[in-house]
Amino acid sequence: MTSIVVLGAGYTGMAATMSLAGRLRRRTDVQITLVNGSDRFTERLRLHQLASGQDLADLRIPTMLAGTGVTLETGWVTNIDADARQIRVDDERVLPYDTLVYALGGTADTGAVPGADEHAYTLDSAEHADALARRLADLESIAVCGTGFTGVEAAAEIAERHPHLRVVLIGRSEPGATMTPKAKAYLGAALRRLNVEVRSGVEIVKILPGGVALAGGDSVEVEAVLWTGGVRVSPLAAAAGFEVDGHGRIVTDAALRSVSHPSVYAIGDAAAIRQGYGTMHGTCQGGIPTGVHAAASIARELAGAEPKPFRFGYIHMPVSLGRNDAVIQFTHPDDSAKRLFLTGRRAIWYKETVSASPWKTFRQLMKAPAVGMVSWRRGGRYTR
Structure with missing residues (x-):
């Protein structure tokens, strides 16, 4: 039995998990395990609304995973043994893996200034x-x-x-x-x-x-x-011996595999992913496509094929300004601003569309084709 373990159930980790479940649903020799700190899915794109006192939907990960065959392990990852290919959860459970998808994301960099x-x-x-x-x-x-x-x-x-x-x-x-x-x-x-x-x-x-x-x-x-000033990533990757950049992000090859440990795919905020225009910065816009690509690459490897390079271009900077206004700045693939932008009602509609509940997106990923697609997810352009 081949064991695939996904660490983190944010937008990126859930995209990888659901895409893996869809692509490998006919494989009876593969077990997919998702590890997350809780069974609740956090809409990070809307946490500023929650902080202001608004209510958000109570989205539960087991509901999304129902019928997929994916096992959810709830707990905090406390150690990764890269040599033994094992994950320790809450210092009490050990999960072996053949392939690891590292999607632990980032947190606010409160260490940037004292206090x-x-x-x-x-x-x-x-x-x-x-x-x-x-x-x-x-x-x-x-x-x-x-x-x-x-x-x-x-x-x-x-x-x-x-x-x-x-x-x-x-x-x-x-x-x-x-x-x-x-x-x-x-x-x-x-x-x-x-x-x-x-x-x-x-x-x-x-x-x-x-x-x-x-x-x-x-x-x-x-x-x-x-x-809200800056983001830092978990020290787990560096402690495990993965090659990381100066910010602690796992350095990947063109297919999103760790350059030091090819059995590990690093995606989203946790990865230092190079493109022609430079290193990608962490956003949901880029995170979901990295999760989809990792899933497609793992499926290709299990089928005896080589994974393909990941290519990604940004298309917008969407910013809400309360519930009654917004501005959408469209961009070139390198994230530099184009002349085109939206404001007011059109921008509100656009922002709410790309920030809508991710459940529909994740369900669609269960039906994703295995090869050769152009996908628009959460505003990012992803080509393979």
Whole structure:
């Protein structure tokens, strides 16, 4: 019996698992096991909504896996023995594997500045987002640290739902810095309409119990801080002896296999995946296609064929600005901005379409062809 183990049931890991289940459903000699910290699927694309106090659908992984033949192991991965090809879960269960799909993703980099671990909320999980939501009604001020798209979406969502709050968005770059000037101007105007204070071009040096310390001695006094500045990955890959880059991501070959351990496929945020334009950055837009490709490659290997190179191009930067506005910046494959962008109602429809419940996408992956496809999933263009 060939054992395939998938670590992580986020968008990327679920895409790999469901695609594997579909491609290998006629193989009685293959067992697929999915390992995740809980049985709940987290819609990370919507955690800023949960943090603002909105309800999200309660999506359960066993419901999606029903009838697939996939075994779900609930628990935290505590060790990977690459030589023995074994995974240890919760320091008590050992799972052997022939092929490993590493999709553990990333978390907010609260180690970037002192105090963030102790004093800042994050959007790492539904539990973390819900913890912030429970406090917002009793606050008068909050700082969102990080002016990337996650920070922008969180600040806008909180400001719209809690107009009594003073919301301060703080970071080095201007919000929407990678967009065209017109799209960036629209985003900035939307934040002003929502009364979000923007402090860009500043360096955060410390998170305090009552605010944010900036370089040069300045500070922003607030009652709570939400940290969205940067992403870090689990140290498990480096500890297991996989070759990793400077950020701890597994270095892959063209087919998404670990260059040091070819029996391991690394996908999504956890992988340093090189394309012609550089290393991919972690987004759902790119993560799902990497999961699909890994599944297709494993199926090819089991059939005695060589996996094909992975090729991917970005097509958009979708940013929600509360529930009543959005801006969609379309891009070239290397993620640089095109002239075309959407705003207002059209952008809301577009954003909600690409951010819709992933259940339909995962079910479609059960029917995916084994070879030669062009697929558009979550806005990313993936060709094989």
